[in-house]
Amino acid sequence: MSGAIATPPLPLSARLAKSWATLKRNHIGFVICALGPVLLLFGLIRLYPIAETFRLSFYDYHITRRSSPFVGLGNYAYLFEDSPFHDALINTICFAAFAVVGTLLLALAAAVLLRSIEKAAPVLEMLFYIPVVTPWVPASVIWKWIFDPTYGALNYALSFFGIPRLGWLQDPVLILFALVVVSIWKMVGYFIVIFGVGLRAIPEELLEAADLDGATAWQKLRGIVLPLLRPIILFSVVTCTIININVFAPVYVLTASSQGAPAYDFKVLVGEIYSNGFVYYHMGYAGAQCVVLLLFVMSLLFVQFLAFREK
Amino acid sequence: MKRRTVLAGGAGLALAGLAGQRPARAADPMSGRLSIWLGYGETAPAYQQALPAFKQMYPNIQVEILSFDLHEYEAKLSVAVPTGNGPDILTLHDYVFPHYYDNDSLDDVPADLAKVVNDPKIIDPVFRDVCSREGKPWGVPWWKGSRALFYNLDHFKEAGLSGPPKTMAELWDYAEKLTRKNADGSISRAGITLRLTEGSGGLQKFDDMYYVMTGHQILEAGPKPGQVRITLKDKGNIDAAVQLLLDYVAHLHGPKKVDDWALKHDTQGFANGVASMLMREDWAVAFIRKNGPDIHFGTAPVPRAKAWGNFNLVEILSVSKISKMKKPAWDLIRLLQEQKYLDTVLQESGWVPLRMDRDFSAFLGKNPEYKAFLEPIPGYQAYLEPPNIAYVEATTRTGDVILAAYRDASLLNNPAGAKAVISKAYDTAANILKRSGIFAP
Known part of the structure; x- marks a missing residue:
């Protein structure tokens, strides 16, 4: 016996437009969607190799040897x-x-x-x-x-x-x-x-x-x-x-x-x-x-x- | 509907593509691709020549031969092999061999080929030892490069010299006689083109003379496999090293000057007629013929002093331990031992095949310039670089010290200064070997 009146479902285009408007209102979500893929690629291609290089710099990583012992700042000390x-x-x-x-x-x-x-x-x-x-x-x-x-x-x-x-x-x-x-x-x-x-x-x-x-x-x-x-x-x-x-x-x-x-x-x-x-x-x-x-x-x-x- | 059809078609094609790849990836040793990478591309014709015979044995195997600049090749190999992406046949220079042996990257040599390598009548034990550990070979030494003295016949005739120098003292003396100078005192023709640049090569050429003066190489194999000891400070050797450095400086500065940095150098200089003598390996014969067709030259053993011998480098054929083509790879290496393919190596590249049971006399008859490389000389000792993982770094950095000293005119008649340079060279090499954990006191 509720007095609620069932509203007819919106057409697909209207629903998409509404979602888009909501997304635009929610600025952070919009930014993530727009820039996310680019940032992900940037992270993978640019930042990850830099981070990995930084990590490797603390190891005696010799390309043809199996063991790569941790040497701390040893590589940096050798620079001097x-x-x-x-x-x-x-x-x-x-x-x-x-x-x-x-x-x-x-x-x-x-x-x-x-x-x-x-x-x-x-x-x-x-x-x-x-x-x-x-x-x-x-x-x-x-x-x-x-x-x-x-x-x-x-x-x-x-x-x-x-x-x-x-x-x-x-x-x-x-x-x-x-x-x-x-x-x-x-x-x-x-x-x-x-x-x-x-x-x-x-x-x-x-x-x-x-x-x-x-x-x-x-x-x-x-x-x-x-x-x-x-x-x-x-x-x-x-x-x-x-x-x-x-x-x-x-x-x-x-x-x-x-x-x-x-x-x-x-x-x-x-x-x-x-x-x-x-x-x-x-x-x-x-x-x-x-x-x-x-x-x-x-x-x-x-x-x-x-x-x-x-x- | 149309879109679905397209997607379904695409998926079908993708699946078909994946399915199509499977047979090629299957572990069938008789089909697929056998990969060979070369740092010395001039030997590729021998591989190409052997392919028809190989194809008869393995019609479904595609052989891929890729050539690179030597340093590029070594860099690519060092990255590819540990990650499982390297070639099936590893063509290893003696000084890079230890990296792949130590890393357990090499397949066992089949018994028949091991027997060949271990037979002193077929392969000189000097070359066997460089690729063997505890009596077991890990590859087949295939060809060598060895150093000899190249001399310009016309220049010698003009200077009234009847033949090549036989001793180190004669070498410097002849170089002075052969040098031509301009009116302003600058050199227009070097009596001998010395190696004045690039640390590793520079040290090698310094080492050529050091060996005959001392009977030792600067870097020699230590008591344990892979270890290296430096002989520069051994009794008697340091005096010889100092004298040699003084000789170099005296012949690069002052009245005895026989060479100059501002001249075309090395094999190019010799081929262009602006140098009368050169110490180089076999490949230089073909280079000089091609680039200096008017140059009449001969080759002779390296002059002697206390000792007599020459530097050699060797290429070793090994198979990757993770190769899926081990058997075909070893079969191709077996084929490459045949006379006709070894002839091609010699003719096309100038590198000398190591099989002593093969006959190259016909080639020598037509190419007398190879005399110093092909004819065995009693008492002439072949030596190789001590196999170790820090060879390139140690020789490059130590060579940098020696080459910098060549430029220092204050070292003229300055034994104390020269001794300080030799000590610095020793310390440089020692630090690198210690850092790599292979220093032998």
Whole structure:
């Protein structure tokens, strides 16, 4: 005898719409549904390997041995006495510092110049971009020939100026600059495009107003262009730093040789990790080096974010 | 309805696909895929040549041969074998062999092949020992690479030298005579192209001369299997090592200079005619012929001093313990012992097959450059790297110390400085061996 009136069931489309509305109201549920699969994949592909590397760094995990004893901080302690690791750290810092500064200064200068020749800019940007899409290995092989001490194009060109033959890839000092040149050649086109986008976003009126006020080109660059480019510069510095700290392929190809006449063994951090993991099979120790590299890069990025933060 | 049909069809196809995979996965040793990975791809033609005969024995087995760069190969193998994804036939270089033996990854060698390996008339015991434990072989040593002296006949004639150097003293003396310099004093042609880069290879070449000066290798097998002892500080050896380092430095800096970093080096340098002498393995013959067709050269044994002998490397054919193709794999290894396939190894790669019961005289008649590698020389001792799990790391890091010293001109006529370098090299090697638990005092 209840007075309740039975409501007719809603059609499927209406029920779905209602569920969707409820889900949207319940913000957390919506976020989980929308981002859950992506986060799950991110966790599996990105975070899990990092966590596993971190775990392995506490073990004497040798890839071809069955037992992997726990060694606590032993692998980290060994980092302090491992002189090849110290060499690699110093080399990587020097290489990255020269490569980042060189790449970004050159890219910024080129982007500013290209802005003054708007018609030719797209074609020139494309030309500068060609090395970016060239794979590292063939690019490095070409540079290896350029740097060849006996038959290389660079020594041949320098000979016209009376400069004696130099072992660009054989000398411990020259090889640093040779690698920096290759890195700049490879990446400068990418950052020219990035800076170009940033420059085009600067309102023309600001620059015209500065012209009316009699500002010089340098004053416009310092007072208008660079401050407005700050977010683009931050992005570029961060990206370029990560790329160059993780350098491996060009060093590997430029310094290796199947004929047993390789170049100077220029040690870099990722190369050391590769050697310890896959040549000497000390996976646990390589894991400790990975963790240190991760912390090192994150610290650098933190400093960069602080330095470029909006005031 | 249509959607259901599609789903049902898809499920049916998937099931059919799974069912179709089953026979291939079944444990039938006479069908499936037999996988071989090579770190020395130049030997692949011998495997390819043996395939028709193998196919007659096993028509349903597909043989997959993959070649990699040597270091890549070693890295891939080290990851794949422990996880059960490696090849069926393991082509193991002597210094990586211990990793797979220690990890129990190798199948027992069949009795007939073990008998061949253990027969000193067929396989030199030096090569048998490197893959044997407690008298039992765990693979079949197949080919070797051995070091010899390459010398440019035209350069020797031009310098008035009638034949290759026979002693270490002559080697340095000839190198000085053969060196050509520009007006500014820079070297245009190296008297001998020395190994000045890459730690492991650099130490090996230093070790070539150290051996003949001392009768010992820098790293030698210790009293227990897998252990290694360092001979650098043994009585008499340290003086020889110091002298050798001083000789190197004297010939890289100053008036006796015979080589320079800014020259094309090693086999490439020799093949290009910018070096008169080179110490290298057999494979370099084919390389020089191909890349320096105008170069007239000969080969000779490594010069002697207190001792006389040469470094050898060996490739061992083993079968993975978890392979489902053990019998076919061993049968293929049996086939590869036949004369025609060994001829192909020699012709295509230059590596010398180890079977002493096979005849390579016809090949030698046509290829006299192989004389130093193929003809047995009384009193000339073949030696190998001591098999151990830390070999690559120990030689690379120790070599880095020695190679850095080559660049140090302050070591010219500086025995105390050279002695400090040798001590540092000893400590570097000792630390690595201790860390791996294989150091023998």
